[in-house]
Amino acid sequence: MKYRQLTKEQFENLHEEFAQFLATQSIDVKEWNQIKKDKPQVAEDEMNVFSDVVWDDVLTKTKYVEHFSKSSVNLFKFEESAIFRIAIKVNWDINLLEQKGFEWLMKNPMDNSVEIFKGSKEYNLERNTEIFDLIEKGSTISKGEIFEYFSKLIGA
Template sequence: MKYRLLTKDELEELEKEFVTFLAANGIPAEDWVRIKENEPAKSQELIAIFSDVVFDKILSQVHYLEHRQPDIIRIFRFGEEKVIMNGLRLEGKSAIDFTKNQDVTALMQLFKLSPGKLKIFTAEKTYQKDRLQEIFQLMQNSAQILKDDRLFSTIEQLKNAKP
């Protein structure tokens, strides 16, 4: 198993897809009922395979993740061979709390009004594991999927604008 088993709730949400998966593997509904009742190890194995298929599909579409703490925000961009992380750290007193979901414009307004100092940092690394497994690991550590690159690009612009 590459990731984790889907929870019961997740499986219920994906019932239609699971039925399609079973059918594609030559397992009709009546056989699935029999397997669940008489071969629990085999049913868990099938759920594990399906779980990996689901996670592979989701994770392959991820290009950006964000990880927020009250005083730090990290945005990860996943390329083919490496991940680049851009981040912001607040030092000193500030009214800004990165865990509050504010858009880029609102954050920029708060930075201008904040007495705290803003530090920009960046890092990059090549993948130590499979790309999808690295994305999964960050998500297990509370990183969230970002649909667009606005925040990553904004930090990149701030970083490049530094004297």
């Protein structure tokens, strides 16, 4: 398995897609129920393959992720051969996880208490694997508005 199996909730949300996936392998509902009952490992393998297909699709389309903590923000942009990062640290008692703290940062990005760093690196692993790793560590997929805002601000 390349990534991790989708959660039960994710499978439920993708039940139609999973049914189509099984259909491409000539497995109908009746046969699927039989496989789950008689060959749980085969069912598990099918779920793992489907999970990898879904993750690969999502990650290939992902261009930005972001990770917020109480006093810092890490913004990532994924190009074909490199990851671009903007790291923001606020050096006073503020909570960026709360709306009020986030709004303060967006209105005061050049305040003396705000440090902004930028950098880039080539992928150590496959692009999608590196994005997945960041997601597993708590980052969330975004549309990139915050990254682009700070990128323009600092001339990245």
